[in-house]
Amino acid sequence: MLCIYERADHKFEDSEQLGKRGLHGVAHLGLRITDRQAWLQTVQTENLDTYYWRYPHSESWYVNDPTGWEIEVALWDDDQVRFD
Numbered sequence: 321m322l323c324i325y326e327r328a329d330h331k332f333e334d335s336e337q338l339g340k341r342g343l344h345g346v347a348h349l350g351l352r353i354t355d356r357q358a359w360l361q362t363v364q365t366e367n368l369d370t371y372y373w374r375y376p377h378s379e380s381w382y383v384n385d386p387t388g389w390e391i392e393v394a395l396w397d398d399d400q401v402r403f404d
Contacts, residue, residue, distance in 0.1 A: 348390035356395050377402050
């Protein structure tokens with residue numbers, strides 16, 4: 321289970337502002353999938369607006385949750401995670 325909450329009293333700072341303070345922020349959450357067809361069916365069923373990107377060893381779809389957080393859904397070629 322993953323629980324995420326938002327603090328109403330917390331002031332948002334973009335990554336540039338955080339960088340000036342020597343900090344970094346979470347850009348997005350990434351989830352790994354293994355069934356492309358099931359994911360594409362979910363995209364269609366839920367009418368999700370996605371941004372697709374092909375990487376050297378994987379493909380990713382990016383979606384935003386209702387509050388604006390970006391979520392990456394990644395499918396690795398041959399189900400092998402690698403970064404070479």
